[in-house]
Amino acid sequence: MKKLIAAALFTFILLVSCTPQASTAPAIPGTAFSTAEQIAQGKTIFENSCGKCHKLPDPASHNPVQWVGIMNSMAPKAKLTDEQHQWVYDYIVSGKK
Numbered sequence: 001m002k003k004l005i006a007a008a009l010f011t012f013i014l015l016v017s018c019t020p021q022a023s024t025a026p027a028i029p030g031t032a033f034s035t036a037e038q039i040a041q042g043k044t045i046f047e048n049s050c051g052k053c054h055k056l057p058d059p060a061s062h063n064p065v066q067w068v069g070i071m072n073s074m075a076p077k078a079k080l081t082d083e084q085h086q087w088v089y090d091y092i093v094s095g096k097k
């Protein structure tokens with residue numbers, strides 16, 4: 001089962017990376033489309049919204065692919081808009097403190 005998921009992910013990344021004009025959403029792991037300003041906004045939203053129910057997670061605790069799934073389940077909990085979801089994701093994977 002894990003193998004299947006890995007294969008599906010790999011195919012997805014391959015497909016996306018072979019499409020030159022891929023749209024900016026959904027987020028492609030490891031690719032930053034956001035400006036420094038949006039990443040800074042993401043940080044603020046992250047700090048204000050993501051520590052409410054549990055302690056603020058460490059961005060380094062998961063890889064960018066894992067964060068896609070986590071953000072998909074956490075963004076609705078934090079009531080983020082699609083844009084905020086994207087900014088928070090970009091902040092997390094940007095490696096910026």
Ligand code: HEC
Pocket residue numbers: 046049050051052053054057070071073074075077078079080088
């Ligand atoms: C309304 C409450 C709530 C908010 C707001 C919230 N979370 Fe969570 N979070 C949870 C709960 C409950 C769990 C554990 C159960 C689960 O995984 O659904 C969790 C688990 C997690 C985990 C652990 C997942 C894993 O697989 O180890 C991470 C990381 C996380 N949240 C990140 C975030 C981020 C980032 C945000 C902000 C966008 C956020 N959370 C906002 C309730 C919340």
